[in-house]
Amino acid sequence: MKPEVLMNLGRLVIVLGAIAASLLLIFAPWQPPQERPCTMREIRLGLDLCGGVTLTLEAQIPPGTSPEDRQKIMDRSLSVLETRINALGVTEPLITQAGDTRIVVQLPGTTDPEQARQLVGSTALLEFRKVVKDGPPGSTFTEEIDEEVLMGYECAKPELTAKCQAYIVKKEPLMTGAVLSKAEVRFNPQPGSGLTPIYIELTFNDVGAHQWRDVIIQLKPEADRIAAVLDRVVYSAPTIAKSLYDTARRQAKVDQSVITGNFTTDEARLLAAILSAGALPTELKIIQESIVGPSLGRDSIEKGITASWIAGIVVLVFMVLYYRLSGFIAVFTQLLNLLVVIGMLAGLKATLTLPGIAGLILLIGVGVDSNVLIFERMREELRLGKVARAAIDAGYHRALTTIWDSHVTTLITALILFIFGTGPIRGFATTLSLGIIINLFTVLIGTRLVFEFMKMRRVERLSI
């Protein structure tokens, strides 16, 4: 075979291979069909397209902490958050460290921002403290130096303010939640047993069970009250039942306790999730929060897809009208380009955002430039009286430097946006840079292939 034919065969293989690979990556037929949130086929969608909560948290780590200790705190925080979020059953959450002291949490499909805030915002420091006195809020309390006033959890709930209580409690906790092994939501069908309809059952580990027993026996049954305090809010403050006291006296350990309260099921589940995962080693402050409702996300993706189709069709119809048969080559090149870009997005597990879709649309407009450059040069060569074959070669050759230039300039912008961009902007940079690189490939190989084919068929006239 002539080297020329071999080259074209190579080009054909590359183009067909790229098409096949992209289709496989996008549709992934080997994957079991399942509904996953925030994915379209195999393409991961940004939360601006599928709705959800994005939070950026900053760990409040004291200055002077060594980098190793800091990273330990971060690792622990990440795993606590992960446990909490998984316990709540959020599908495909994304919890990542960003920079030295930041954590980005993405919860697709979550519609309750308040729940998300509590999920990550509460340090979940559980303490059991002795109650000195309680009363309605606003009562004038006189607390001793080793005591302080904490509010009941009902006080923050508008519908429960009637039950709001303030408590004077000892500053020094009797015990902390570090010894907890699990916390579960329980439902109590029979009222009147001292338990609320929904309560949380705590199970202590071995150390905790011993500690809990020691705490109980130093209290006066049916008189002393012990408050379950989570993040400085009192959840419940029951007295110690006589039966519990007696059990504790007989045994070496008591491994269970309960937190009662006027919880809804959701609140109790959240609380149990937070308690089970354990306390965060540090406070995490929300420094950025973005919530996109599901309707806005759906609206954005629908508009984005419609706009892409229409932009594509308008530009391509224009190209065909203008360059006739050669216009179809441009159409083919751009379709190939889009297909491979989307395939790459799926393959690289990159996230498609709304600005990313805008990048694709922009690409349709800019991408044909390479074809226009080639076609215009070919027309010039034809005007000079060259035959089709010569015009193809000369046109291609002459346009090449300019094509390189136009790609490099766009790539500079795209790469800088990729480095400095965050969130959705990075999505724009991703599609733009991928698109520009792949466009070079489709023009140099795809467009070339079609023209080479025409040369081999010995076309006399170019439809351009």
Added chain:
Amino acid sequence: MKNATSVSAPRFFSIVPQETHLDFMGKRFMGVGLSAVLVLLGVFAFVQIWTGNAKMGLEFTGGTALVVDFEQAVPIDQARAVLAQNGFGDAQIQDIKGTNQLAIRTKLSEEGEQVAARLQALFERSFRASTPRIVSTEFIGPTIGRELRDKAIWAVIFSTVGFLIYIAFRFDFKFGVAAAIATFHDVFAVLGLSWALGMEFTLLIITALLTIAGYSLTDTVVVFDRIRENLKKHQRDPLLKVINTALNQVLSRTILTSLTTLLAVVVLYLLGGPVLRDFALVLMIGVIVGTYSSIFIASPILLMWRRRGLTAQVKQ
């Protein structure tokens, strides 16, 4: 007969006449006045942004933004009154056209991220009859705001440096200077026009401006490549003629690419939804200005240098 057909020049469908001989360079001074106004506007807008007097996006100022959708439209004054009564007197409130949605934006306060929750609760309580639904909320804390501002500034600086390095590498000195001036001209012109249109400067708008810088540079490069090619071929022609010929030769490419890009961006503007509208508008302005500048700004600057210097540079 057969012979005659093969000799006749091929004709192509074209918007631009087959062989144009437009005297762009003769009209070069027309552009100067317009560009001066545009660039001045841009510099003014830049100063406004720098001093914090321009409308800046939430990501730079920090604060809370919330979009609420109502089943029954709520008059904006009523919403404003409710907000004022509940301590949100300085909240900005905007009617989103064509929908029953209101956009509320508050400045950064001590309460930080709690503001969104309070606003949400307030709307749910006060307008229960109109069935409010939160479309989106966004909270940007002070550290993030400062950081994103710094990042945007660095992105602009690095792009500028990147372009200058590319230009220095790609072109000889005089072409390089002309290309750089044309690119800066475009960015400032688009910045000025966006400011004059009352646009809010968000990260997305900065992104559009940087994209435009790249687009405009490409356009200039295409023209300059042709001028250099012609300088080598037609050593005896006056510079003005060489540039004019080059501009005419690339005219149909310039117009065609601008048109296809413009078509895509216009579709984005019309159908892309509210989030992308301003972004698309900046790109639209940018494509037009970028095309104009490579003809009426970049090339005339080249003319300022004497022909001999340019030819000598090209030959090297």
